[in-house]
């Protein structure tokens with residue numbers, strides 16, 4: 064039995080597909096692709112799959128991932144084309160390989176944000192010392208120092224690109240937009256967000 | 271004004287993916303490369319519509335034609351309607367997100383009477399003129415089909431075309447005729463004229479209906495092209511009928527989330543209350559080989575892990591046992607469950623249940639429909655108490671602890687004894703559990719007793735009978751409740767209010783047209799969902815339109831009366847309905863088609879497995 068990591072994109076209207084529905088969709092895709100994978104034991108067996116923390120509804124991504132286990136000798140290289148053939152273009156499988164890391168090793172995520180406001184000014188605002196980001200959690204509100212939380216804030220291709228922590232101290236791009244509105248008066252009502260890259264703790268691209 | 275405005279705010283609504291399309295196996299064609307566009311609408315929420323097998327078949331069938339672009343449309347939920355209003359967006363299709371009003375043909379599937387107002391509301395959301403007479407050359411043709419289209423008179427003024435019968439062939443011909451009319455630049459009037467010549471198509475505006483009080487006086491064609499009676503279309507050889515090899519697999523969970531194959535059409539039984547049992551006559555089957563192959567391909571292409579065999583009465587499929595073996599041979603190793611809904615009590619086989627439901631042990635469901643032997647003869651439901659007891663005993667012995675029983679209240683010629691017999695039957699099931707040797711020790715039994723109000727339907731032997739008045743129904747419910755004594759029996763009574771409106775609409779005529787328009791103006795929508803339904807609302811509407819619902823629901827029709835649907839020919843003759851009605855009066859059962867052909871008339875449609883040659 065080998066682990067295989069499937070990398071995929073979630074773009075366009077697929078951003079409105081909830082995480083739960085996505086899991087169901089991939090499980091059916093695995094069946095359509097006739098891949099021999101490991102099922103959980105028990106009364107109601109289902110494919111054993113591990114996903115990255117859910118992407119917010121409405122966000123796109125170019126770097127999603129889930130892990131499952133192959134129980135036969137199917138080469139990992141065959142997995143991506145077989146899944147690609149049975150999924151819509153908006154859920155495009157880009158790669159599949161035997162992982163050397165855990166999905167929980169993802170430490171930072173790069174997002175690209177597009178909105179109707181001055182992106183350069185937004186990047187500059189986020190670069191200022193002393194800016195705080197507020198995040199509501201189940202245990203109340205947490206205030207994070209933007210400077211330490213934001214690994215990067217820059218403008219690329221007309222979008223604001225930011226790098227945020229994932230995992231325990233994770234931040235959602237929404238929190239950053241709220242901070243921009245609160246402290247910068249940007250008045251951003253809606254924005255498009257794309258998850259672009261995953262990084263390990265040492266800053267290298269996560270695989 | 272367009273989908274792009276909605277898109278920005280789509281995360282504000284519940285389950286946004288149901289408005290986006292793009293699911294696996296959906297078909298997105300280029301509007302510039304297709305000659306005929308068809309908006310296939312289902313007047314209910316996405317989850318309900320996508321569960322409907324007919325929709326899946328006809329969507330695939332239409333899209334297999336190169337010149338056709340068929341796109342799906344479902345009734346938006348209230349929050350989405352609000353968003354559409356705020357962004358000034360008309361109803362749009364899932365595939366290309368195009369306004370429904372921009373399509374050549376806009377079709378609705380009429381599955382139940384309470385969806386009529388949703389159909390009309392969707393036309394309004396699409397900004398298509400509500401009345402057919404107000405539509406011009408640039409507006410779509412509005413077509414309806416499905417079981418309720420056999421008597422769609424209450425909405426006759428709002429539709430251009432009605433499909434009578436099975437849609438596979440007539441669907442192709444409809445789309446071809448639209449292409450022809452477009453190529454020749456025919457106007458609306460000429461297009462309708464040509465449609466009147468198509469077999470299985472009814473053009474309501476080509477008929478004038480005169481009334482004499484609450485009765486129909488005459489139904490007269492007002493065009494030479496319009497036939498005096500319109501005959502339904504059927505597919506004679508189901509093995510040759512189109513069946514999709516794959517179908518759209520939704521992202522979200524829907525009501526029936528599984529692969530399904532249709533094993534047969536029609537029903538041999540002839541239960542006298544059941545409209546489906548007559549409108550789908552004659553009984554035709556698919557070969558086991560075809561079914562096995564279709565089911566396998568379908569599972570491979572959809573990835574579903576549940577396969578369902580669909581029909582009105584699956585036990586009547588002549589090769590059922592062999593088919594189940596064939597299916598299980600490949601389904602089981604792949605972890606695919608077989609579901610066999612609509613098994614009958616009389617030839618019910620617990621063995622079969624065990625074979626197909628190894629993995630998931632659900633409760634047993636039985637539908638005796640009536641409580642006493644006499645009453646079951648009246649309705650021609652050939653189920654005997656011994657059959658019921660044999661089935662529940664086998665189930666309890668096999669470890670089941672719950673049984674669902676379905677009955678109807680208010681059936682014709684019903685007496686209080688017949689009602690008490692419903693409670694008695696449920697009690698006998700409870701007693702059987704405690705007498706059962708194999709039951710799970712220490713576990714209690716649960717019998718859920720579901721009792722619906724009888725709705726007399728057109729095209730049945732009971733099309734003449736009155737529905738119980740509200741008072742009488744309430745009295746009967748109370749009587750039944752008094753006779754349910756065990757706390758193991760959970761009695762639930764189906765809402766009699768909705769059954770009343772169903773009864774009005776089912777046997778309605780064109781005098782109801784203004785009432786439908788007014789109801790829609792006042793916001794009636796998605797009435798199949800109980801939270802959206804109100805009887806008082808309808809009573810007010812009827813009163814304002816000078817109508818009395820009782821004239822439709824509770825009035826007995828004479829067998830010599832001209833009925834609002836007399837110009838519709840489903841193959842089964844009035845003579846047959848009357849003779850079955852007479853037999854019901856003296857509680858006489860009839861043999862089923864497999865036992866003896868009664869010459870109901872449907873043989874003339876061809877293809878019937880048991881029909882005697884005339």
Ligand code: SF4
Nearest residue numbers: 863867868870880881
């Ligand atoms: S013609 Fe005879 S066998 Fe055929 S549907 Fe009618 S009663 Fe049944």
